[in-house]
Amino acid sequence: MENQHQSHQPVRHFSESFKQEKVREIERNLTTVMEVSKVYGVTRAAVYKWLYKYSVHRKKQIRQIIELMSDTRKIQELERLVGQKQILLEFREKQIEIAEEMYKIDIKKKLGTSPSNVLGPTGKNTPGK
Numbered sequence: 001m002e003n004q005h006q007s008h009q010p011v012r013h014f015s016e017s018f019k020q021e022k023v024r025e026i027e028r029n030l031t032t033v034m035e036v037s038k039v040y041g042v043t044r045a046a047v048y049k050w051l052y053k054y055s056v057h058r059k060k061q062i063r064q065i066i067e068l069m070s071d072t073r074k075i076q077e078l079e080r081l082v083g084q085k086q087i088l089l090e091f092r093e094k095q096i097e098i099a100e101e102m103y104k105i106d107i108k109k110k111l112g113t114s115p116s117n118v119l120g121p122t123g124k125n126t127p128g129k
Contacts, residue, residue, distance in 0.1 A: 012041060022047070023054040 022040075025031045026047075033051070037044045096107050 014040070014042075019050040020054045023050050026051065027055060027057055 022031070022036050026033060026036065033044050033047045036042070036047050099105075100107050
């Protein structure tokens with residue numbers, strides 16, 4: 001049984017150096033993928049494979065995308081930490097408010113500072129304040 005999907009174009013093989021040269025020409029805007037495809041009788045998909053394999057710019061773009069994803073994860077983690085600190089701060093302020101009502105004293109005024117300054121960089125009370 002004969003394969004019905006046979007191409008009428010002969011199978012062409014190009015050297016690595018030829019493919020690299022065409023990729024450099026495309027990168028320098030001396031030619032386009034479409035032009036290379038038409039002139040040399042190869043599919044655009046094949047030319048894009050050459051670009052993927054040999055392009056210096058393509059490798060840089062992939063690295064930039066990975067770095068961007070890493071930065072996005074870092075931002076999300078920092079936003080999560082800021083949210084946790086904000087919840088802790090609001091909790092501490094509410095504790096002070098309740099204590100002020102219970103003991104009928106102005107704790108904030110006696111401390112001489114706002115509750116956000118009482119918390120240290122780790123969110124724990126700093127000694128001596």
